[in-house]
Amino acid sequence: MTSRRRKAAERRRRKRQGTGSPPTGEPAFLLVGKLRRPHGLRGEILMAVTTDFPERIQPGVTLYMGDSHEPLNVATIRHHNRGLIIAFEGFTSRNDVEHYNNQDLYVPADDRPPLPEGEYYLHELIGMKVITEEGETLGVLAEMIETGAANVYVVRREDGSDVLLPAIDEVILEVDVGNKQMKIHLLEGLLPE
Template structure:
């Protein structure tokens, strides 16, 4: 299981005092109010950052980090992900999973046949849709509904699905 989970991505600077505009990749953007620290993934290293202030603007979160007081200090971190440690993650409800734990999971049918590998999760308005790389059909989109998704076993990295008529 992943020990660092992504909660957002810095998309651009905000003003000249070192604030950044963050696109949240978490279901609950308000969780940033409770966060005291995040990890910045620069691609070369992971830097711990202390959150000094949090504001909201439309669908974005405006963050100010301690020690970054002007635009020049923070500008080089555009497009960098913000991560948290798993122990700081929001507790999951029954039947909820972190996407990072699901990607790469083996997918089998209720008949025991190999269906493919989970490549991505698309979040739509009604329900999530799983993108599964099928061995012969290519990408197959499977709705994350109880009629299709029978079991998700995070520890064994396996998902069991029912293939509904018309799915492939």
């Protein structure tokens, strides 16, 4: 693994700490956004959306802020450029929200929407045993790298080396979330000589 990727993985690991979620396995909370700066004088604040399901952020929903997961009930939302303008119940002035700059917002993991067949949440894949179609253990799925085309899975081998697998149908044959196992077809050139 390159130094740059190792540093990025370490930043992601540190980011997960304090979310109430273990570094691997089932998380307790899922990140949905980040509060930016107050907007106007009536207690509204800009929010950058980080979820693939922004429709879940609606008036009446409870979001959990920061490392302490302080519950905040959404009073109103409006769309604004690349994010939302959000107001929480009980906050009526700019002073009420000024100190919330750069705070992360979460929802309980139990509230996550179900995915279509064949799609998975990343936390369901991390830690999976990766085996070849011949039944040989290749290693454990350690992380995913998002690229412009197909995502790439980083499989950590027993000796500490990494194998990069493109997340494409020709390589990923079967994903068994219940048994934490992924079956793959090793295309020529995927393993180092």
